[in-house]
Amino acid sequence: MWSGKSNEMTILLVNDDGYTRDGIRALDRAFTRAGHEVWVVSPSSNRSAQSHAMCLSGPIRMTRYGTGRYHCSGSPTDCILYSIKGGMFPHLPDLVVSGINHGYNCSSDILYSGTCSAASEAVLQGVKAIAVSAGPDADGRYEFDRVASFVCDNLDALVSLLDDECFLNLNFPPHFKEKVEAASLGRLYYGDVPQRSDEGEDGFTLQLVEGETKRTLASAGDRTDIEVCDDGFIALSVVKVNPAVDEAAHERARKLFG
Numbered sequence: 001m002w003s004g005k006s007n008e009m010t011i012l013l014v015n016d017d018g019y020t021r022d023g024i025r026a027l028d029r030a031f032t033r034a035g036h037e038v039w040v041v042s043p044s045s046n047r048s049a050q051s052h053a054m055c056l057s058g059p060i061r062m063t064r065y066g067t068g069r070y071h072c073s074g075s076p077t078d079c080i081l082y083s084i085k086g087g088m089f090p091h092l093p094d095l096v097v098s099g100i101n102h103g104y105n106c107s108s109d110i111l112y113s114g115t116c117s118a119a120s121e122a123v124l125q126g127v128k129a130i131a132v133s134a135g136p137d138a139d140g141r142y143e144f145d146r147v148a149s150f151v152c153d154n155l156d157a158l159v160s161l162l163d164d165e166c167f168l169n170l171n172f173p174p175h176f177k178e179k180v181e182a183a184s185l186g187r188l189y190y191g192d193v194p195q196r197s198d199e200g201e202d203g204f205t206l207q208l209v210e211g212e213t214k215r216t217l218a219s220a221g222d223r224t225d226i227e228v229c230d231d232g233f234i235a236l237s238v239v240k241v242n243p244a245v246d247e248a249a250h251e252r253a254r255k256l257f258g
Contacts, residue, residue, distance in 0.1 A: 016114025023100030099132030137174035
């Protein structure tokens with residue numbers, strides 16, 4: 001992996017864990033120290049698993065807490081949409097970096113991830129984007145500063161993989177080996193079961209109880225991001241923003257309805 005001083009950029013940081021969390025602050029420190037111009041628009045509180053949710057029912061409040069740094073009452077997608085379309089900054093950023101998420105965003109979990117959806121929205125708004133996530137060690141600790149330094153040191157190489165149709169999804173295991181492996185996406189099945197509590201005749205509440213997680217791995221022998229992280233390496237996936245259609249099913253539909 002190439003490592004060296006990156007060209008100076010204007011970088012907009014976002015996450016889904018909230019603006020006070022250690023992951024995004026590690027990125028802020030690393031990019032600022034490297035000489036990049038850093039802006040931050042991050043949710044005011046934890047908005048994990050929001051996917052591509054947007055607030056359409058009322059105004060979004062931006063609260064300034066530092067130079068070029070705001071927290072937002074909306075979702076991670078709102079942070080990107082309103083900061084770019086709302087003219088909050090003098091020009092478009094060169095890059096959006098979303099994270100560092102507290103926990104992996106691997107395989108089919110990217111569909112639920114506010115971290116990845118913020119990166120996806122950036123691409124839709126014409127800005128290149130990278131999503132960064134990290135897993136905890138056995139004691140629940142994260143190596144955020146080390147992850148941030150790696151991304152910062154290799155930024156030019158990572159950005160070179162991007163175009164206007166995709167974002168880069170990076171997952172760092174705990175105590176990661178500094179080797180990057182391009183990885184496919186698998187599928188995760190969660191065995192969570194809703195536990196019901198009756199509240200009289202008027203209704204009841206449901207609370208998910210964690211169950212066993214199962215994995216479906218990629219076909220044709222490709223290694224998934226989960227497998228790469230299990231082996232201690234950095235998983236890299238270049239993810240297209242527009243969903244793919246099933247071309248074989250479309251051809252059958254043309255014959256059926258044509």
